[in-house]
Amino acid sequence: xxxxxxxxxxxxxxxxxxxxxxxxxxxxxxxxxxxxxxxxxxxxxxxxxxxxxxxxxxxxxxxxxxxxxxxxxxxxxxxxxxxxxxxxxxxxxxxxxxxxxxxxxxxxxxxxxxxxxxxxxxxxxxxxxxxxxxxxxxxxxxxxxxxxxxxxxxxxxxxxxxxxxxxxxxxxxxxxxxxxxxxxxxxxxxxxxxxxxxxxxxxxxxxxxxxxxxxxxxxxxxxxxxxxxxxxxxxxxxxxxxxxxxxxxxxxxxxxxxxxxxxxxxxxxxxxxxxxxx
Ligand code: C2E
Ligand code: CA
Ligand code: CA
Ligand code: CA
Numbered sequence: 305x306x307x308x309x310x311x312x313x314x315x316x317x318x319x320x321x322x323x324x325x326x327x328x329x330x331x332x333x334x335x336x337x338x339x340x341x342x343x344x345x346x347x348x349x350x351x352x353x354x355x356x357x358x359x360x361x362x363x364x365x366x367x368x369x370x371x372x373x374x375x376x377x378x379x380x381x382x383x384x385x386x387x388x389x390x391x392x393x394x395x396x397x398x399x400x401x402x403x404x405x406x407x408x409x410x411x412x413x414x415x416x417x418x419x420x421x422x423x424x425x426x427x428x429x430x431x432x433x434x435x436x437x438x439x440x441x442x443x444x445x446x447x448x449x450x451x452x453x454x455x456x457x458x459x460x461x462x463x464x465x466x467x468x469x470x471x472x473x474x475x476x477x478x479x480x481x482x483x484x485x486x487x488x489x490x491x492x493x494x495x496x497x498x499x500x501x502x503x504x505x506x507x508x509x510x511x512x513x514x515x516x517x518x519x520x521x522x523x524x525x526x527x528x529x530x531x532x533x534x535x536x537x538x539x540x541x542x543x544x545x546x547x548x549x550x551x552x553x554x555x556x557x558x559x560x561x562x563x564x565x566x567x568x569x570x571x572x573x574x575x576x577x578x579x580x581x582x
Pocket of ligand 4: 506539
């Protein structure tokens with residue numbers, strides 16, 4: 305759990321503070337949630353730094369619990385990953401994201417990529433087939449979809465993983481490498497991954513501009529990513545200082561509270577109509 309700062313608190317509380325009973329309660333609650341429509345997606349826009357246009361969005365899952373209210377993914381995704389329930393959650397997320405993107409496509413919006421987070425356990429031989437079937441079912445142009453995968457996905461059996469990535473690319477669906485720099489993949493693998501975008505983890509963005517190490521790491525990731533021909537996006541951008549450092553370092557895109565938090569579909573659409581350039 306220490307690899308992703310976003311997850312460390314949840315792992316800690318699940319592993320250390322919560323007993324088996326608590327984990328089972330969350331697990332059966334999540335099963336119930338899947339069957340009873342308690343999951344929903346929020347959408348956070350991604351902006352191109354030069355043009356200030358929205359170039360994408362990330363779908364982020366929430367659990368609207370009847371008693372507990374809106375439960376953040378940190379409280380159930382790590383558990384879903386250990387129990388295997390993440391596969392069903394992931395299926396629901398892909399389905400829902402494609403359904404929503406198809407609505408936007410039909411409304412005649414200029415296409416932007418809607419990114420779905422994919423866990424290591426979902427990254428199997430059957431994933432490209434499932435993605436293709438979902439695109440077909442909604443008659444969604446693949447240019448609307450992107451998959452975000454983390455380095456942990458890429459740790460085992462590199463050749464097999466690259467084969468799956470190639471099949472996803474062949475569909476016209478873009479791949480981005482999420483939380484870059486927090487995992488264990490080496491730079492020698494990076495050059496082999498057929499990815500479109502490199503995503504700088506929020507833990508580095510946070511230290512900009514005062515922490516010299518975070519600045520060095522962020523600008524190095526930008527430099528490597530661009531020289532490998534990828535786009536680079538920074539997540540967790542909250543301040544104008546961070547934005548201007550990233551702009552000066554050649555970063556292509558930003559995502560963060562400075563522009564917008566993850567929003568329910570209706571409010572995201574409102575943003576598209578009112579304030580954001582499309
Ligand atoms: P992530 O993929 O790294 O997503 C970015 C997280 O940073 C999101 O947290 C987002 O709300 C948050 N964030 C965005 N901008 C800012 C900012 O400016 N400041 C701060 N402090 N935070 C910002 P969220 O939505 O709570 O999701 C947490 C993690 O849960 C995600 O991290 C991802 O690993 C996982 N997750 C979320 N939805 C899904 C899903 O559908 N499937 C899978 N497998 N994992 C998911
Ligand atoms: Ca992500
Ligand atoms: Ca991320
Ligand atoms: Ca992150």
